[in-house]
Every structure is written in structure tokens, then in C-alpha cells.
Amino acid sequence: MRGSADFERVDSGGGTTLRFTGNLSLACLRDLPERLGAIDEPVAKLDLSEVERIDTVGAWLIHRLARDKGAAIEGLEPDEQHLLDQVAAAEHPIELPRKPADPFTRMLGEIGDAVFTAGHTLYGLLGFLGATLLAFWNVATHPKRFRFNATVHRFEVVGVSALGIIGLMSFLIGIVIAQQGAVQLRQFGAEVYTINLVGRITLRELGVLMTAIMVAGRSGSAFAAQIGTMKLTEEIDAMRTIGVSPMEALVVPRTLAVVLMMPLLGFYASLVAIMGGGLLCWISLDIPPVTFIQRIREVVPLTDLWVGLVKAPVFGAIIAMSGCFQGMQVEADAEQVGRRTTVAVVQAIFLVIVLDAFFAVFFSEVGWI
Amino acid sequence: MMARREQDEVIIRVRDLKNGFGEQIVHDGLELDVRRGEILGVVGGSGTGKSVLMRSIIGLQTPIEGSVEVFGENTIGREETDAINIRKRWGILFQGGALFSTLTVAENVQVPIKEFYPGLDQALLDEIAAYKVVMTGLPPDAGPKYPAELSGGMKKRAGLARALALDPELLFLDEPTAGLDPIGAAAFDELTASLQKTLGLTVFLITHDLDTLYAICDRVAVLADKRVIAVGTIDELLALDHPWIQEYFNGPRGRAAVASAEKAQAGT
Incomplete structure (x- = not known):
């Protein structure tokens, strides 16, 4: 029905450009997060002009990639830009959940409790x-x-x-x-x-x-x-x-x-x-x-x-x-x-x-x- | 920007709906269309079955007769496995927030994502929960808190964050501003409108709040006499001479809401 999210590398003049295609939405992501995480070369631009639809999860992935690689984002429609801005504005460091201690300390703690x-x-x-x-x-x-x-x-x-x-x-x-x-x-x-x-x-x-x-x-x-x-x-x-x-x-x-x-x-x-x-x-x-x-x-x-x-x-x-x-x-x-x-x-x-x-x-x- | 045809596409189609509990009939011959991309406000006196209508649409209440279609598919009497594809595409905010009390806010937001997309790694889930929490106007440190540690307004926002977890196309809000202070309620309205705009949502909004109706609703459906007696913009409704509608919109509170809506418009 809809194209799943994908990207390809294009070598333009000023470094690597990643051109995204398909649906950048939660339902169509598949293994995109892992593949994005595996990119270790510098990226100059993210081209989104061929993306069909983008939701907040897609916008978050793009925002995170652009932030980590210092890449510029191109080809967004005004609505999509607005979405990206909103997601970017909502970024904040994750509050780590309370971490469990090691088993021995935990057992002692439980006995004490x-x-x-x-x-x-x-x-x-x-x-x-x-x-x-x-x-x-x-x-x-x-x-x-x-x-x-x-x-x-x-x-x-x-x-x-x-x-x-x-x-x-x-x-x-x-x-x-x-x-x-x-x-x-x-x-x-x-x-x-x-x-x-x-x-x-x-x-x-x-x-x-x-x-x-x-x-x-x-x-x-x-x-x-x-x-x-x-x-x-x-x-x-x-x-x-x-x-x-x-x-x-x-x-x-x-x-x-x-x-x-x-x-x-x-x-x-x-x-x-x-x-x-x-x-x-x-x-x-x-x-x-x-x-x-x-x-x-x-x-x-x-x-x-x-x-x-x-x-x-x-x-x-x-x-x-x-x-x-x-x-x-x-x-x-x-x-x-x-x-x-x-x-x-x-x-x-x-x-x-x-x-x-x-x-x-x-x-x-x-x-x- | 959207094509005209697309705008008129009907997302929710309710026909001949009849609902009742024992002897008492709540709906009889109720009909309603919700179009793509609009915010539809649903109003009605207490006990006219606004929440029952919502429950019938989302499949929690099996009507006595009638048909309900969401995204063009029948939702009544569907097999659970069959209905999942529809469930993925809507989000629901219940009156009290209905947060899972044994999970933190962030975990609450992650529940639907984990359920439908189990492949995502935890780090990404945490990031998604973090920005969703902030987008709905909660302070960043609300993520690891439990629902019992939140105030009523914060619970509603957390509930909204969960309803929006899957980036749904359709959002059901059951009295989202009830019990909020006026500033919080106005902020919630603004949030709904802005999310609707950015995500292209269709919103089914049950409310008693006249300010909400004036501020963000594209159309308003009035429930009375066991059915929807009128649907239209507030101006269209005011042109009708149904006594309940007149009293509702022209009562002291209705006039105050008009005044504040006009003031807000003059300000922008």
C-alpha cells in the first residue's frame, strides 16, 4: 500500500547526501533506525524532498541524525518543517529510570525492607x-x-x-x-x-x-x-x-x-x-x-x-x-x-x-x- | 493544500445507531459523519450519551442496532485480531486519563508502540517517549513519575501523550478540559489545535467547554432527544431555533465564551 521508509547515499559536491524516500512514519520504519545508527561517515545534507509522509517518529529520527552529524535538512514542505520544529523543540535529555542495583545489594536491601x-x-x-x-x-x-x-x-x-x-x-x-x-x-x-x-x-x-x-x-x-x-x-x-x-x-x-x-x-x-x-x-x-x-x-x-x-x-x-x-x-x-x-x-x-x-x-x- | 475531495472524505460514519441499557434507550436512530482533518465538537446535556457514542464508535460498547464505520471499515462485532489495524490508526484520551497506574508516564506512552511495533530498540523508545511527553506540555521530569504522583491536569496531558503515541490519524478526546484551570484548559485547546495542524489529525472531541468549542472546533454536533439534532459551525447552529441549542449558546456562559473568543481574535 505505502512505500516503507528508505534512504540512499548520493555523493554531491559538498560531501555525502542522504536522500530519503517512502513513508517516514512509525508503521513503515522497519529497520531504518538501525541502518541510520550504522552510518559512520560524515553526512552533509539530508534530502527529504521525495518523502511521501512524515510523522513525529520520522521527524525525530531526522532531527537526531541532523543533530549528531551536523547535517543540513532540505526539501521539507512548510507543514513538515513545522512538525520537525515542534519535535526539535520538545527535545530534552532523557530522565533515566531508577536503575536496579546488583543482586547481592538488592537482596540485602529486600531483607532490610x-x-x-x-x-x-x-x-x-x-x-x-x-x-x-x-x-x-x-x-x-x-x-x-x-x-x-x-x-x-x-x-x-x-x-x-x-x-x-x-x-x-x-x-x-x-x-x-x-x-x-x-x-x-x-x-x-x-x-x-x-x-x-x-x-x-x-x-x-x-x-x-x-x-x-x-x-x-x-x-x-x-x-x-x-x-x-x-x-x-x-x-x-x-x-x-x-x-x-x-x-x-x-x-x-x-x-x-x-x-x-x-x-x-x-x-x-x-x-x-x-x-x-x-x-x-x-x-x-x-x-x-x-x-x-x-x-x-x-x-x-x-x-x-x-x-x-x-x-x-x-x-x-x-x-x-x-x-x-x-x-x-x-x-x-x-x-x-x-x-x-x-x-x-x-x-x-x-x-x-x-x-x-x-x-x-x-x-x-x-x-x- | 489538501484536495477538496480529500477534505470531504468521511472518516467516521454512524448510521441508525441504537444504544440502551436495559429499559433505558440512550440513542435511537443516531446518524453522524466526521470528515477527515476536522475537529468535531460533540455537545449535549448530561446523560445524552456523548461518552456512549464514543464508546460505540471505538467498539467498547456493542449497540443494539445500527452501523459504525471508521476509515471505511465496520467496527461493530469485529474479531479482536481483525480490529487491530484500525486500532493502530486512532488514539483515545479517556476522561480520567486512564493511565496504567503501575507504569511510569514514559512507560505508559511506550505501551502502544511496544504492542504494535515490538522491534524498536529501548533507546529509541525512550527518546520517543521523552519528546512526546514534552510535546504535550508536561515538564521533562514527568517521564519517570507514576500517575499517582501527577495532578489531574498532568494526568490528562500524559493520557494525551499516550493517545498520540502511534501518531494516529484520528483522535478521540473525552472532555479533555474538564477539571482543568482556565489557563490550563486554554493551553490544552491550543495544544490540540496545534497537534491537529502539524499531524493532520481528525479530532472527535466531547466537551462541555464553550471556550473550547469557539476556539478550536470546525464543526459542532449537538446530541439531544437520543440523536444528533444538528451538525454545523456554531454560526449555523445559532441560526436554528431549537430551544436547547439557543439556551446552550446564548446562555450567560455562551455569551461570555463569544466575548472571549472575539477578544482572542482581535488580539492576534
């Missing part, structure tokens, strides 16, 4: 915990500022909507525990202890722990993304200027919802897991449901239930806190929302597991074994 970030995050999280407690105190002393509807709405989103997936997950986990337990215990002829295993481990540990992981993935991430996006769109700033405290309007309802929903969900998860275990015991060990429930009541002490229920709200507080905290940390760009959401979930699950270990030691010390 990570340590600093970890410390900084912990410090920030503590500060955020304080701010949240203060907001709770403010709401408690001024009950009119409590956002009842928002909180109930969060109950639904965090609690009711999660029932399906948490139930399914717990049911399957109950089955898996019972099945694995039955296989191992059969070697000692102690299959009947499968019931102890299922009952105690779900109520003490797994019911609440798995629920916490699921809630962190469902709700903690949602909090971080919601609040982060609100920060990006300046909604949080708008709230502040209107006189609404974001801590009271956003963080308090969310935290309260998760703290209250976690024990309920955890209890529900434990029950469903026990049902799953019971089903497997019935099918593969021939233990009828009535016997199963009878055994559960005998072998699971009530303290196991308390162990689970005490941990649940604490885990909930951690999940809500790290979700809201990371959301509030979002600044500048959309990529941060994604990164902060990831961090919120990872941080929440990590802290939940660390605390779970502390709880395990604590409860065995106080004799709730």
Missing part, C-alpha cells in the same frame, strides 16, 4: 487496635452513634452467607478425620476411639480454626478490598470532612460482626464436622448414630466446647482488624488494593495460627485438657 515493614506493620496494627478500642469506647458511651443497620448487614454478609460453604467444608473435614482415624486405630483394634478423635479435635481445634481460615478468606479480604477502594476514591476523606469517623462507621460494625459471628460459625462448623464423622462411623464402622451421640456425650468434656468458644471471638477480632487495617493502608494506586488484600488474609491466618498455639499451651496449663 522486609524487617522494617514487619516491624512497622506490627506497630501500625497495635496502633490500629488502640484506635479500634477507642472507637468502641466512643460508640459505647454515645450509643446513638452506633450503626445498627450497618452492623446487622455485616452479620448477614459475614455470618449467614458463609453458612453454606463453612458447613460443606466442615462436613468433609469431619469425614476425613473419621476415615483417617479409623484406618490408623483399627491397627490396635481401637476403632471405637474414632469417636473421641472426631468429637474432641473438632470442638477444641479444627472447627474454630478452619472457620477462622474461611472467614479470613471470605470476609477479611473483602474488608481490605472495600476499605482500600474507598480510600482510593476518597470516600474515607469525604467521611472525615463530613464529621463521620471512618473507624466508627466502617471498622466498628465489621469488627463487631466478625467477633460475634465467629463463635456461632465455629460452633456450627464443629457440629457439622461431628455429623460428617458420625456418618462415616455409621457407614464404615457400623456404629449407629444413637450410639455415636451417646459416646460423644461421654467422651467430650464440656471444657472442649469452652476452649473452642473462647478462641473464636479472639480469632474474629484478629481477622477483622487485619482486614480493616490493611484496607486503611491503601494509598495511591489500584495495585495496592490487591496487594493489601493478600497481605490482610495472609497476616490474619498467620496470627490466628500463632495465637492458636499460645491458646493450646495456655489451656493445658490451666488444666482444660
Whole structure:
């Protein structure tokens, strides 16, 4: 359709002339930049009278060549001359992008950054915990500022909507525990202890722990993304200027919802897991449901239930806190929302597991074994 | 200089366009021609579907019925690979700039060039980005900055630099001067006009800014009642007695824009 850009050398009286032909435009350049770069002899003139069309990239190449070789430019139409002038006027030294350092320094730098970030995050999280407690105190002393509807709405989103997936997950986990337990215990002829295993481990540990992981993935991430996006769109700033405290309007309802929903969900998860275990015991060990429930009541002490229920709200507080905290940390760009959401979930699950270990030691010390 | 025939060549041809969202019909039987080498201003009240019209033309919104031709080729329902040859020939400035937030301004400008012409070496790309950035009126040190570090007006200029990256024949501008201070807006108008002149651009310009209309638009299309009710120079539009057009151009702001346009002409 159009001629690609090309040039030829013409030896006129006063030195070499480069005569350009075709389309000096981005689409038709092909290898022209390399070929121009390879010219190492002096050039006196650039003849553009046979060029069909020139765009800014073509004009830039001509300008650069003329500048480097000290060559004169000939044969331009007024419009083309204008274009060349504009491009030439826009020339300025390139700002070099920030250069990456060598790998070793970079690794050291990254370790340093990570340590600093970890410390900084912990410090920030503590500060955020304080701010949240203060907001709770403010709401408690001024009950009119409590956002009842928002909180109930969060109950639904965090609690009711999660029932399906948490139930399914717990049911399957109950089955898996019972099945694995039955296989191992059969070697000692102690299959009947499968019931102890299922009952105690779900109520003490797994019911609440798995629920916490699921809630962190469902709700903690949602909090971080919601609040982060609100920060990006300046909604949080708008709230502040209107006189609404974001801590009271956003963080308090969310935290309260998760703290209250976690024990309920955890209890529900434990029950469903026990049902799953019971089903497997019935099918593969021939233990009828009535016997199963009878055994559960005998072998699971009530303290196991308390162990689970005490941990649940604490885990909930951690999940809500790290979700809201990371959301509030979002600044500048959309990529941060994604990164902060990831961090919120990872941080929440990590802290939940660390605390779970502390709880395990604590409860065995106080004799709730 | 350009031949008469070439000047009348239609770059964008919209016929019988119908657009809607659910129950709400935005366009019905909309027709519009944009000729080569002109700056066409598109005006209309809020919600008359100016941006929707632009999105239909560039293929981001599939209309219910109607046809849209750009450079003589249908743009509706095209395969992605098929539409690339058209995409190379236009540049688009979205309302908020729509810069890629994880790339620097210079990298933003290089994105379309790298996409369509992967063979160019990085040094040349850097030079191209550098002069494009300065040509759109940004300070030279804006190149390595991230969009979050720029003000609203600078984002628009950076967006324009990206829209112009491929030296397009056709430029879509969606409210380029909205949110700019009057001095910045005037400078942007001047920039658009000068780029249009040097590069021989055709410009599809959505605007609310009466000063922009008077200063740089060759023709103005008025959107109302779900279609283009009139296209012409401002004088031609003023001769019509449609109430919205009269109110738009003869309202207090319209008269102020006329006065400033006359002043500017007297000054030159």
C-alpha cells in the first residue's frame, strides 16, 4: 500500500547526501533506525524532498541524525518543517529510570525492607487496635452513634452467607478425620476411639480454626478490598470532612460482626464436622448414630466446647482488624488494593495460627485438657 | 493544500445507531459523519450519551442496532485480531486519563508502540517517549513519575501523550478540559489545535467547554432527544431555533465564551 521508509547515499559536491524516500512514519520504519545508527561517515545534507509522509517518529529520527552529524535538512514542505520544529523543540535529555542495583545489594536491601515493614506493620496494627478500642469506647458511651443497620448487614454478609460453604467444608473435614482415624486405630483394634478423635479435635481445634481460615478468606479480604477502594476514591476523606469517623462507621460494625459471628460459625462448623464423622462411623464402622451421640456425650468434656468458644471471638477480632487495617493502608494506586488484600488474609491466618498455639499451651496449663 | 475531495472524505460514519441499557434507550436512530482533518465538537446535556457514542464508535460498547464505520471499515462485532489495524490508526484520551497506574508516564506512552511495533530498540523508545511527553506540555521530569504522583491536569496531558503515541490519524478526546484551570484548559485547546495542524489529525472531541468549542472546533454536533439534532459551525447552529441549542449558546456562559473568543481574535 505505502512505500516503507528508505534512504540512499548520493555523493554531491559538498560531501555525502542522504536522500530519503517512502513513508517516514512509525508503521513503515522497519529497520531504518538501525541502518541510520550504522552510518559512520560524515553526512552533509539530508534530502527529504521525495518523502511521501512524515510523522513525529520520522521527524525525530531526522532531527537526531541532523543533530549528531551536523547535517543540513532540505526539501521539507512548510507543514513538515513545522512538525520537525515542534519535535526539535520538545527535545530534552532523557530522565533515566531508577536503575536496579546488583543482586547481592538488592537482596540485602529486600531483607532490610522486609524487617522494617514487619516491624512497622506490627506497630501500625497495635496502633490500629488502640484506635479500634477507642472507637468502641466512643460508640459505647454515645450509643446513638452506633450503626445498627450497618452492623446487622455485616452479620448477614459475614455470618449467614458463609453458612453454606463453612458447613460443606466442615462436613468433609469431619469425614476425613473419621476415615483417617479409623484406618490408623483399627491397627490396635481401637476403632471405637474414632469417636473421641472426631468429637474432641473438632470442638477444641479444627472447627474454630478452619472457620477462622474461611472467614479470613471470605470476609477479611473483602474488608481490605472495600476499605482500600474507598480510600482510593476518597470516600474515607469525604467521611472525615463530613464529621463521620471512618473507624466508627466502617471498622466498628465489621469488627463487631466478625467477633460475634465467629463463635456461632465455629460452633456450627464443629457440629457439622461431628455429623460428617458420625456418618462415616455409621457407614464404615457400623456404629449407629444413637450410639455415636451417646459416646460423644461421654467422651467430650464440656471444657472442649469452652476452649473452642473462647478462641473464636479472639480469632474474629484478629481477622477483622487485619482486614480493616490493611484496607486503611491503601494509598495511591489500584495495585495496592490487591496487594493489601493478600497481605490482610495472609497476616490474619498467620496470627490466628500463632495465637492458636499460645491458646493450646495456655489451656493445658490451666488444666482444660 | 489538501484536495477538496480529500477534505470531504468521511472518516467516521454512524448510521441508525441504537444504544440502551436495559429499559433505558440512550440513542435511537443516531446518524453522524466526521470528515477527515476536522475537529468535531460533540455537545449535549448530561446523560445524552456523548461518552456512549464514543464508546460505540471505538467498539467498547456493542449497540443494539445500527452501523459504525471508521476509515471505511465496520467496527461493530469485529474479531479482536481483525480490529487491530484500525486500532493502530486512532488514539483515545479517556476522561480520567486512564493511565496504567503501575507504569511510569514514559512507560505508559511506550505501551502502544511496544504492542504494535515490538522491534524498536529501548533507546529509541525512550527518546520517543521523552519528546512526546514534552510535546504535550508536561515538564521533562514527568517521564519517570507514576500517575499517582501527577495532578489531574498532568494526568490528562500524559493520557494525551499516550493517545498520540502511534501518531494516529484520528483522535478521540473525552472532555479533555474538564477539571482543568482556565489557563490550563486554554493551553490544552491550543495544544490540540496545534497537534491537529502539524499531524493532520481528525479530532472527535466531547466537551462541555464553550471556550473550547469557539476556539478550536470546525464543526459542532449537538446530541439531544437520543440523536444528533444538528451538525454545523456554531454560526449555523445559532441560526436554528431549537430551544436547547439557543439556551446552550446564548446562555450567560455562551455569551461570555463569544466575548472571549472575539477578544482572542482581535488580539492576534
